[in-house]
Amino acid sequence: MPGMSIHVVDVASGRVAQGMRVEVDFAAGDAGVFAAIADGTISSRGTLDAAALSARFEPGRVRVRFHVADWYRTQSQRLPAPPFLDVVCFEFGLSAPDEHYHLPFKCTAWGYSCFRGGA
Secondary structure (H helix, E strand, O other): OOEEEEEEEEOOOOEEOOOOEEEEEEEEOOOOOOEEEEEEEEOOOOEEOOHHHHOOOOOEEEEEEEEHHHHHHHOOOOOOOOOOOOEEEEEEEEOOOOOEEEEEEEEOOOOEEEOOEOO
């Protein structure tokens, strides 16, 4: 199953980050020109449910932006000004178009982990 999936969890509370805005851009090959392919919010299952992510992508670069500070504000968490994490950008290479790329994003207002998972 080609494509990609994104799953976001607030590890401080142990809950999915429902409502967090996530943007996904793709740049084919080495061109370096990114185009938006998805922009939405995390569902109650913790996933970004965007049909465009299930496509087969040619080799290229993917840039994902997680709007961390805005989401924590909606959770009534007090953040410093400016916040330690605001919009987290995670950029990675997609070299195997027939494989699935799963990105588990685990966060708090003070740190995060993002990696290629095995979903």
